[in-house]
Amino acid sequence: MELIGMLDSPYVRRAAISLRLLGIPFEHRSMSVFRHFDEFQRINPLVKAPTLVLDDGCMLTESGLIIDWAQTKSDRPALMPTDAAHRQRALRLTGIALAASEKSVQLVYEDKRTPDKRDEGWIARVQGQLHAAYDLLERELHGVNGWLFGASPTQADVSIAVAWGFTQLVVADVIDAKAYPHLAAFSQRAEQHPDFAALPPV
Known part of the structure; x- marks a missing residue:
């Protein structure tokens, strides 16, 4: 079984750490x-990271779906709390963390544009989010x-x-760590x- 993608992607790393936690x-x-677009495309025509290639050749994409599949194959405790109130909170926190990942990715892509193509209003909006x-x-x-x-860590812990x-790797100039000491x-x-530690982002 292979997990394909760069660990500097929060989605690839989230899936990789979760797989390890689930054994x-x-x-x-x-x-x-x-x-590696051409090589990646030969494996998965969608060129989507993360891609998990199962032993039977089936391919799964999207970190949440990969983690959901892994949970069904694991005999370890679930990465989501079983208590209803705790599960609801964990889902809420995971969603916020995924939003933070998404907004960080958007800023990275926006920064790749030439200055004359950047939308400063859009950038300010994403930074605010x-x-x-x-x-x-x-x-x-x-x-x-x-x-x-x-x-033990849950999916909320992992995702946060x-x-x-x-975010600190790619847009530390936007999010000052000193302003978020608890995080x-x-x-x-x-x-x-x-x-x-076994799966560093760089």
């Missing part, structure tokens, strides 16, 4: 949808000294830490977990 063995093939996402998460992490829902790491501390702790 699903896989090989990681680092491949860029830009630099990114700040809003991290403002919400910073408040949620106030007083959190471990994982969000117990002794991965999103934060990605920074939480993510630093998460990155020390073996399944995070």
Whole structure:
């Protein structure tokens, strides 16, 4: 089984860490949808990262769907809380973290445009959405000294830490880590977990 994509993508890294947490063995093939487009296309015509190629040749895309599939194959505890109230909160926090990842990606792509093609109004709007996402998460992490829902990481923990790491990698000039001390501390702790440390974003 192969997981294809670059770990500097929050979606690829989120899927990879989740597979490890669930005890699903896989090989990681680092491949860029830009630099290796033709090679990637021969594997998956959609050229979509992450792509998980199963042992039977079936291909799964989209990190959430890959994680959902992996959960059905794992005998380890689920990455989402079973308590209804905790599950709802975990879903909400995961959604905010994914929004932060999405907005960070949008800023990266916008920065690739030549200056005369950039839409400053759009950039300001996306930056505002990114700040809003991290403002919400910073408040949620106030007083959190471990994982969000117990002794082990859930999908909310993974998604938040991965999103934060990605944002700091690509748009640290937009999101100042000093303004988000709870997020920074939480993510630093998460990155020390073996399944995070084994899959660094660079």
